Amino acid sequence: MSKDDQLHHVEIIMREMLKIQQKSKMFVELLSEGESLSQNQLILLLQLKINDGMKATEVADFFSVTPGAVTSMCDKLEKLDLVQRVRENEDRRVVKMVLTKNGEIKVQNLFLKFSQDKLTDMAKILSDVNQLMQEIF
Amino acid sequence: MSKDDQLHHVEIIMREMLKIQQKSKMFVELLSEGESLSQNQLILLLQLKINDGMKATEVADFFSVTPGAVTSMCDKLEKLDLVQRVRENEDRRVVKMVLTKNGEIKVQNLFLKFSQDKLTDMAKILSDVNQLMQEIF
DNA sequence: AATATATATTTTAATAATTGAAATATATAT
DNA sequence: ATATATATTTCAATTATTAAAATATATATT
Numbered sequence: 456m457s458k459d460d461q462l463h464h465v466e467i468i469m470r471e472m473l474k475i476q477q478k479s480k481m482f483v484e485l486l487s488e489g490e491s492l493s494q495n496q497l498i499l500l501l502q503l504k505i506n507d508g509m510k511a512t513e514v515a516d517f518f519s520v521t522p523g524a525v526t527s528m529c530d531k532l533e534k535l536d537l538v539q540r541v542r543e544n545e546d547r548r549v550v551k552m553v554l555t556k557n558g559e560i561k562v563q564n565l566f567l568k569f570s571q572d573k574l575t576d577m578a579k580i581l582s583d584v585n586q587l588m589q590e591i592f
Numbered sequence: 593m594s595k596d597d598q599l600h601h602v603e604i605i606m607r608e609m610l611k612i613q614q615k616s617k618m619f620v621e622l623l624s625e626g627e628s629l630s631q632n633q634l635i636l637l638l639q640l641k642i643n644d645g646m647k648a649t650e651v652a653d654f655f656s657v658t659p660g661a662v663t664s665m666c667d668k669l670e671k672l673d674l675v676q677r678v679r680e681n682e683d684r685r686v687v688k689m690v691l692t693k694n695g696e697i698k699v700q701n702l703f704l705k706f707s708q709d710k711l712t713d714m715a716k717i718l719s720d721v722n723q724l725m726q727e728i729f
Numbered sequence: 730a731a732t733a734t735a736t737a738t739t740t741t742a743a744t745a746a747t748t749g750a751a752a753t754a755t756a757t758a759t
Numbered sequence: 760a761t762a763t764a765t766a767t768t769t770c771a772a773t774t775a776t777t778a779a780a781a782t783a784t785a786t787a788t789t
Contacts, residue, residue, distance in 0.1 A: 456708050456712070461708055461711060462700075464708075464711040464712055464714075464715040465700070465703045465711060466642065467715040467718070467719060468703070468711065468714050468715050468718060469638045469641060469642050469699075470642050471715070471718035471719050471721070471722050472616065472619060472638075472718055473635070473638060473639060473642065474722050475612070475616055475718065475721060475722060475725065476616050476635070478722075478725050478729045479609065479612050479613050479616065481729060482609060482729065498610070498613070501606045501609075501610060502610060504603075504606060505603065505606050505607050505610065562606075563599075563602070566602045566605070571598060573728075574598060574601040574602060574605065575601055576727065576728055577601075577605050577728050578601040578604040578605050578608070580724055580725065580727055580728050581604070581605060581608035581609055581612065581728075582604060582608050583724055584608070584612060584721050584724050584725060585608050585611050585612060585615075587717055587720055587721050587724070588612070588615050588717065588721060590713065590717055591710075591713055591714050591717050591718075592615045592618055592619060
């Protein structure tokens with residue numbers, strides 16, 4: 456492969472990667488439209504939903520922040536009655552953040568703006584996308 | 593479609609979307625490995641590369657921040673001699689941020705960690721991914 | 730059982746990043 | 760000329776994040 460081809464590939468990668476990021480950002484913006492939640496707050500809610508709650512440490516890892524920042528993030532969502540802290544019985548040092556009833560409803564409602572057909576399409580395509588991406592990451 | 597199917601689709605969408613975000617985050621982390629640049633700084637450099645520079649306003653829009661924050665972001669990259677400000681002659685109110693020679697080299701070098709085969713694969717797959725995503729966004 | 734060490738989270742003071750508003754500079758319209 | 764609009768920077772105030780100490784619980788060692 457020529458040096459020129461290589462440069463060209465690098466450009467394509469940059470361009471396409473940025474497009475993917477833009478699109479997934481746009482998706483979150485679409486979801487959070489009209490909500491008074493930051494992008495990260497919304498992502499955390501989704502994350503809590505699909506993981507059935509997360510330990511503080513897991514949240515810190517996920518967002519690459521310090522434990523102190525997690526405490527503050529969760530305090531805010533707790534004040535909004537979207538998240539609650541549950542101490543684990545097996546290891547009482549651990550605090551698990553879980554969605555409140557209210558939080559569950561909020562998350563479900565985010566998707567009401569999409570038609571059923573749209574939801575079907577999105578589920579199919581996003582799955583395909585991940586399958587594709589798996590080949591390189 | 594049953595109510596249950598719908599809930600199931602929503603769950604798939606959340607899960608797959610979060611996976612995509614994770615993967616593109618991972619990619620940026622991989623790129624910035626060993627670099628003393630934040631994720632956003634790195635993304636800005638790539639963005640400047642593929643757009644041949646950007647106006648301050650465009651940077652603000654892209655990152656959804658205020659103009660003041662853009663000034664501060666660019667000050668830092670300017671201090672690192674990765675970015676320079678160029679006043680536009682057609683409209684001297686406008687400042688365009690462009691990569692310095694140094695910045696260009698830095699961006700190119702980020703991709704040296706990948707083999708040529710890997711670059712080819714990534715370019716192909718990321719293009720396919722965008723084509724797929726185009727169907728829903 | 731008592732003690733030491735390790736782990737998980739919170740608290741707090743200091744630092745860094747971001748905002749909103751005013752200031753500066755240039756453009757455009759009347 | 761003058762007024763209005765746009766682009767960026769400056770700056771004080773707010774908000775978010777960190778690093779380190781404090782608190783609480785667990786596990787290992789003697």
